[in-house]
Amino acid sequence: MIQSTQPIKALLKVWESERLITPLDRHFALEMAQLHRVNLHKAGVDTLNEHDDHVYSELFLLICALLSRQLSQQHTCLPIHQIMLDNPMQEPISNCQILCSHNEIIEILLQFNGISSPGLEQANSPSTPIILDNGDLYLQRYYQFETQVASYLTQLADAEVSERPTEINTHISAISSTLEMLFPQSDEMGVTDFDWQKIATATAFTKRLAVITGGPGTGKTTTVTKLLFLLTQQAAMTIRLVAPTGKAAARLSESIKASKVRLKQELAPFADKIDLTSLSRVPEEASTLHRLLGVIPNSPKFRHHKDNPLRLDLLVVDEASMVDLPMMHKLLSALPAHARLILLGDQDQLASVEAGAVLADICAGLKQQETRTNASDAKWQMRYSSDYAGYLSTLSGFDLSPFVSPSPKIGDSLCMLMHSHRFKGDAGIGQLAAAVNNSDKDRIMQVWQTGYDELQWIEHLKTNAGNSGLDELLTQAVSHYRHYLEMAKDCSKDASEIIDCYNEFRVLCAMRAGEYGVDGINQGVTTALKQAKLIGADTEFYLGRPVIIQSNDYNLGLFNGDIGLILPDMSSQNSPQRSAEDGNAAKHTPRLMAHFIQADGSILKVLPARLPSHDTCFAMTVHKSQGSEFANVALVLPIWPSPAQKQLLTKELVYTAITRAKQHFTCLGSQAVFEHASLQATQRSSGLARRLWSQI
Numbered sequence: 174m175i176q177s178t179q180p181i182k183a184l185l186k187v188w189e190s191e192r193l194i195t196p197l198d199r200h201f202a203l204e205m206a207q208l209h210r211v212n213l214h215k216a217g218v219d220t221l222n223e224h225d226d227h228v229y230s231e232l233f234l235l236i237c238a239l240l241s242r243q244l245s246q247q248h249t250c251l252p253i254h255q256i257m258l259d260n261p262m263q264e265p266i267s268n269c270q271i272l273c274s275h276n277e278i279i280e281i282l283l284q285f286n287g288i289s290s291p292g293l294e295q296a297n298s299p300s301t302p303i304i305l306d307n308g309d310l311y312l313q314r315y316y317q318f319e320t321q322v323a324s325y326l327t328q329l330a331d332a333e334v335s336e337r338p339t340e341i342n343t344h345i346s347a348i349s350s351t352l353e354m355l356f357p358q359s360d361e362m363g364v365t366d367f368d369w370q371k372i373a374t375a376t377a378f379t380k381r382l383a384v385i386t387g388g389p390g391t392g393k394t395t396t397v398t399k400l401l402f403l404l405t406q407q408a409a410m411t412i413r414l415v416a417p418t419g420k421a422a423a424r425l426s427e428s429i430k431a432s433k434v435r436l437k438q439e440l441a442p443f444a445d446k447i448d449l450t451s452l453s454r455v456p457e458e459a460s461t462l463h464r465l466l467g468v469i470p471n472s473p474k475f476r477h478h479k480d481n482p483l484r485l486d487l488l489v490v491d492e493a494s495m496v497d498l499p500m501m502h503k504l505l506s507a508l509p510a511h512a513r514l515i516l517l518g519d520q521d522q523l524a525s526v527e528a529g530a531v532l533a534d535i536c537a538g539l540k541q542q543e544t545r546t547n548a549s550d551a552k553w554q555m556r557y558s559s560d561y562a563g564y565l566s567t568l569s570g571f572d573l574s575p576f577v578s579p580s581p582k583i584g585d586s587l588c589m590l591m592h593s594h595r596f597k598g599d600a601g602i603g604q605l606a607a608a609v610n611n612s613d614k615d616r617i618m619q620v621w622q623t624g625y626d627e628l629q630w631i632e633h634l635k636t637n638a639g640n641s642g643l644d645e646l647l648t649q650a651v652s653h654y655r656h657y658l659e660m661a662k663d664c665s666k667d668a669s670e671i672i673d674c675y676n677e678f679r680v681l682c683a684m685r686a687g688e689y690g691v692d693g694i695n696q697g698v699t700t701a702l703k704q705a706k707l708i709g710a711d712t713e714f715y716l717g718r719p720v721i722i723q724s725n726d727y728n729l730g731l732f733n734g735d736i737g738l739i740l741p742d743m744s745s746q747n748s749p750q751r752s753a754e755d756g757n758a759a760k761h762t763p764r765l766m767a768h769f770i771q772a773d774g775s776i777l778k779v780l781p782a783r784l785p786s787h788d789t790c791f792a793m794t795v796h797k798s799q800g801s802e803f804a805n806v807a808l809v810l811p812i813w814p815s816p817a818q819k820q821l822l823t824k825e826l827v828y829t830a831i832t833r834a835k836q837h838f839t840c841l842g843s844q845a846v847f848e849h850a851s852l853q854a855t856q857r858s859s860g861l862a863r864r865l866w867s868q869i
């Protein structure tokens with residue numbers, strides 16, 4: 174049943190030392206194997222012979238290690254049919270083979286008392302630590318998260334906000350006319366074009382769940398601002414805006430503010446027909462998900478949960494692709510029964526740092542079956558129930574019958590915006606992002622060869638003398654960072670002004686470790702800035718040092734991924750209290766503090782010595798850059814990635830890096846690695862899409 178060069182227990186040690194599994198994976202497997210044995214009753218025997226007992230236990234141990242490894246790699250389950258029987262650990266050279274079929278593995282696993290399968294008679298106890306469902310193996314906790322998230326979303330999608338009138342009445346026609354004013358027919362639009370922003374607004378107006386997705390600049394914030402305006406006209410409601418990180422929350426606030434200003438101008442001609450005062454009731458302040466749910470210091474639990482729900486009527490969650498499965502579970506459990514939920518995000522971006530790919534799973538049912546290669550072809554198609562399509566057509570004025578499909582209700586809650594208003598026409602960044610997103614190899618080459626001003630390719634040119642490609646990148650970094658570092662020396666400059674200038678440019682790396690990872694590039698940039706005399710890097714906290722926080726500190730209000738700058742604290746310069754503490758020198762020399770911009774735009778100052786674990790941040794990982802944008806972005810890809818690194822290089826990673834850039838995108842890499850990454854899609858094993866879309 175299992176053929177291996179050594180007992181599995183010994184192999185686990187080897188795999189751990191070769192970093193194929195983590196110490197946690199090995200300990201989990203050993204503990205499970207020690208606690209759980211074949212249940213003779215389940216197996217239908219009185220005794221188990223020694224040989225069978227041994228091989229069953231070996232298989233169980235191996236499968237537990239594989240399950241734990243799946244979770245370490247952000248999958249939510251282990252699909253048994255995807256196990257490579259001749260090399261289950263996917264080692265360079267296999268040390269172990271499973272000599273039975275996938276179905277036989279399932280049969281054997283179900284004989285263990287630690288595993289149950291919902292729907293099977295003997296598995297009525299929901300308390301087994303491992304669950305086997307539809308051929309997928311779960312840890313109990315993740316199984317609960319997934320099934321409950323699916324159930325919350327399905328219930329929300331099934332619910333409409335109020336009784337729907339069966340025929341057009343005054344209320345519907347009033348809403349339709351307001352929608353007409355909010356979304357006037359533009360000259361750019363042809364007769365057959367659909368205004369998906371208008372359709373999305375009508376969807377979110379009528380449904381308790383609306384998922385509005387689209388790439389950068391497709392108008393998600395514009396749409397949600399118009400929706401909130403429409404809703405605040407109808408009734409008073411408590412609306413909360415949130416995002417997964419402080420940076421993303423600050424950006425959402427700014428975008429909503431700008432969007433409100435634009436809307437006020439657009440609606441000015443209709444001032445006699447529409448009450449513009451309700452625009453002031455559209456909230457602008459966004460907070461983080463953690464703050465909304467109420468962090469309890471030193472506890473993984475939040476203040477708000479099922480039994481103490483949030484006090485709100487409508488919740489808007491931006492950057493929803495960053496929300497992992499456990500967090501989505503916490504959020505959905507804490508929603509009050511009557512509340513509406515609007516999820517905004519880009520389903521093509523990198524999935525969350527932790528387990529799951531919730532937004533991508535929600536959208537999975539809209540994916541076109543055949544693989545498209547032409548960048549202009551849609552990968553997605555809306556799917557409405559016939560009843561709802563009719564209602565939405567009446568409200569929006571667009572005939573949605575071409576999108577009717579026998580799909581579950583979740584399809585009615587989805588709306589994808591596909592036209593970017595930021596990357597217009599032939600703009601290089603938009604073209605490259607689309608080509609990578611479509612894994613279109615020829616188009617990627619074509620875009621690079623077109624010679625767009627906003628795109629720059631730097632080839633790794635490594636010789637014994639060094640890598641001239643890397644040198645070019647470092648020179649670029651110095652010339653960008655020079656501006657904010659010079660501003661930092663000028664005591665008249667405001668901290669937020671300096672931080673904005675620092676945020677004009679960022680180096681993004683695919684990985685953390687190594688010469689071309691965050692560690693190596695940060696070191697390289699620091700040395701280059703020191704040589705250019707822009708920083709005095711002899712002290713740890715030199716003027717202008719950018720720091721990125723690596724862990725949460727609830728007391729200080731700093732969270733993993735927060736970025737700040739070491740700058741003079743001007744308020745300390747003349748403070749009598751400070752002078753008394755620090756002696757006379759402090760009167761004239763302001764002390765250096767780490768400055769962080771908060772979601773509400775205020776500055777949080779923290780003494781450098783009190784900072785929780787942190788790193789320098791001239792370069793950061795693409796993962797950590799999600800929810801941020803920079804005028805100029807330089808992406809660094811490794812020169813010769815190891816097999817493990819190759820797995821991390823995906824089209825979602827490259828797409829996310831490209832779409833962080835607003836004006837200019839540079840890539841330091843080699844053609845082969847860029848191509849490999851652009852053609853490899855992230856695969857996250859999860860049963861959520863099946864649970865949401867199983868009727869189709």
Ligand SMILES: Nc1ncnc2c1ncn2[C@@H]1O[C@H](COP(=O)(O)OP(=O)(O)OP(=O)(O)O)[C@@H](O)[C@H]1O
Binds near residue numbers: 387392396595
């Ligand atoms: N229908 C439209 N016609 C013309 N311009 C538009 C339209 N919708 C949005 N825009 C413009 O496109 C830009 C981006 O819009 P918006 O911020 O709403 O997009 P987004 O999808 O929220 O972007 P991001 O992904 O950066 O959050 C804004 O300048 C906005 O004014």
